Amino acid sequence: MRVTFTVNGREQVADDVWEGESLLYVLRERLGLPGSKNACEQGECGSCTVRLDGVPVCACLVAAGQAEGREVITVEGLADYARRRDSGVSDSGASDSGRSGSGERGAEHPGDGAGELSVIQQAFIDAGAVQCGFCTPGLLVAADEMLERNPSPSDADIREALSGNLCRCTGYEKILDAVRLAAARQEEAV
């Protein structure tokens, strides 16, 4: 079957999709977006976390056909999504305008955006929260969504928001540091 949906602000068409296929498989194998990781395939690990119509979900538990007509944000589009949000452009309009024009960016983010990182991504690097990196994309998407809802999270809020994402390297402490750092930097920027 054919599935048409919006990924990171661009309309995408996937053909010859098997009816039992997951959204994760379509993203990775058909659309060339391998940022969302495939680990447990049962919703346990969170490494495939994407946003479906704004809501964090495990892409491995979404049937491809359920994504028809909907909007998906993956880690590949996270920086662009965060930039639009920070510059006050409605994220729900992302699909209409396609990739952002230069006029939509905040002054602190000059350039064309390629290779630029979002606040949460930079914080993960600066705090040493990335080791093997496999869990990182899912954690970034989940953490970014939490900071969008809750700009000043308590440690309990962070733990709760990231409770669906497993990391086997870091022991989580540096991930918590990274989220705290991102929250602090966002507050400074306001």
Add this chain to the structure above:
Amino acid sequence: MDFLRPASWEEALAAKAAHPTAVPIAGGTDVMVEINFDHRRPEYLLDLNRIGELSEWAVGEETVELGASVPYTRIMEDLRAELPGLALASHTVASPQIRNRGGVGGNLGTASPAGDAHPALLAAGAEVEVESVRGSRRIPIDDFYTGVKRNALAADELIKTVHIRKADGPQQFSKVGTRNAMVIALCAFGLALHPGTRTVRTGIGSAAPTPVRARVAEEFLNAALDEGGFWESGKVITPSVARQFAMLVSAACNPIDDVRGTAAYRRHAVDIMARRQLGWTWEQYRRGGHPLEGAA
């Protein structure tokens, strides 16, 4: 495999009637795992995501009409006052990502004894509204679970709404597992005090072939509270009564040994949960009887 995408409830019922083997999919928590692991190859997947009314709820005079696909996130955030037991249970479901997609309809459809919603539904009192092209009916929650992962649905029926009695007193839910998130219940227990009718109701999860109520324990406690005038006086429940109640709850279990734990451990843990929850809920009743806000 065919992927059916009805745009309305009527279309969904027609599709289920035409293809009774179609497997409904909403949050995907159970169905997608079975497909990903090649444990199941349904002929038809019936996507319910486009049917908006399944994600809606309404708070009535005596009940909450909860759409089958209302995500657990909404229950724990928006229905804590009306459905405190179910809100607590919802908070223990898997992870935020899964709570954002999964709903009570999935727990009921799968009918696993380990489904987190079941003890809370049994304790609160509920009816499951199911429908087919032949018509609609309401199945009392006590009659809904018919065997291990079996329920009272006919092949052409879909779960539409769960009518849950609004809390008229304190409710509790707890579950035993190895960590706070991403845990399939080793065992679970829910308790609801119903001061209006001077009764208590219970629900046991993961400790019998189906979710069950501990009816003998309920009857014992109802009689003991009545005879001792506890509802009127609000005095502390005699420790021997609480112990006997917990023992009878444990006796209602019919657990197995499996990879998650032994039958003996499950019986023991349910006993402890029952005694503690009776203490917590009764203390709250004594302090004013207001329904408990979820705190997990």
